[in-house]
Amino acid sequence: MSKKILVAYFSASGVTAKAAWKLSEAAGADLYEIKPKVPYSSADLDWTNKKSRSSVEMNDPIFRPEIAGKLEGMDQYDLVFVGFPIWWYVAPTIINTFLESYDFSGKTIVPFATSGGSSMGNTNEKLAPSCPGAILMKGKMLSGSLSQEELKAWVTACEKVECRIFTASHDVFPCRLWFAKIRRSFNVGNKLYRKCDRIKI
Numbered sequence: 001m002s003k004k005i006l007v008a009y010f011s012a013s014g015v016t017a018k019a020a021w022k023l024s025e026a027a028g029a030d031l032y033e034i035k036p037k038v039p040y041s042s043a044d045l046d047w048t049n050k051k052s053r054s055s056v057e058m059n060d061p062i063f064r065p066e067i068a069g070k071l072e073g074m075d076q077y078d079l080v081f082v083g084f085p086i087w088w089y090v091a092p093t094i095i096n097t098f099l100e101s102y103d104f105s106g107k108t109i110v111p112f113a114t115s116g117g118s119s120m121g122n123t124n125e126k127l128a129p130s131c132p133g134a135i136l137m138k139g140k141m142l143s144g145s146l147s148q149e150e151l152k153a154w155v156t157a158c159e160k161v162e163c164r165i166f167t168a169s170h171d172v173f174p175c176r177l178w179f180a181k182i183r184r185s186f187n188v189g190n191k192l193y194r195k196c197d198r199i200k201i
Contacts, residue, residue: 003159004076005029009083010094012040016114019142020083023112026151029081034098037066047087058088061126065094067101074102079159083112083142089121096130105133110158114143 007029009020024031044053057063084091109131120139128136
C-alpha cells in the first residue's frame with residue numbers, strides 16, 4: 001500500500017512555497033502551510049539587524065514562535081516532508097514548533113529547504129530533539145530547478161525507507177535511541193540481527 005504523504009512548509013518570502021507546491025504535485029501529497037500566528041514583516045526578516053525579530057528568535061535556541069491553527073488528522077500520514085528557508089544555517093525555530101505540536105512516532109520526516117547559497121548545515125541536529133520516535137531523513141536543498149521526474153524519484157526513495165537501515169551520518173538521523181522492528185537481516189556493530197528482532201538503534 002502506498003504511503004499517505006504530507007508536504008508541510010513554512011515560507012517567509014514565497015520561495016519555499018513554490019518548492020513545496022512542486023514537490024506536492026510530484027508526490028501526489030497533501031499540502032499544508034505552516035503559518036506564524038504573527039506574520040513576519042520585511043523588517044522582521046532583516047538578518048543584518050541583530051535586533052530584528054528573526055535574529056532574536058534564532059539567537060535563542062528555546063524560542064518557539066506560535067503557529068496559527070493546527071492541522072487535523074496528522075495521524076493519517078506516514079511520510080511527512082517539511083520545508084523551510086535556511087536561517088542561520090539551520091531551520092527556523094517555527095519548524096521546531098511545528099514538530100513539537102504533533103506526535104510523529106513511527107513516521108518518517110524528510111526536511112527540504114531553500115536558500116540563496118547555504119546548505120542544510122546542522123538542521124537535522126537541531127530538529128531531532130523535536131520529533132522523538134520518528135525517523136528523520138537526511139534533508140535536501142530544493143533551491144535549484146529540479147524536474148518533476150527527479151522529485152518523483154526522490155519521493156519514491158523516501159517511501160522505501162522502512163526497507164533500509166542507515167546510520168545517522170548517512171540517510172537516516174534517529175531522533176533518539178529507540179526500539180524498532182526491522183523487516184530484514186542486517187549488520188549492526190558486527191552482530192547479525194534477523195527479521196523482526198527488536199534492537200536499539
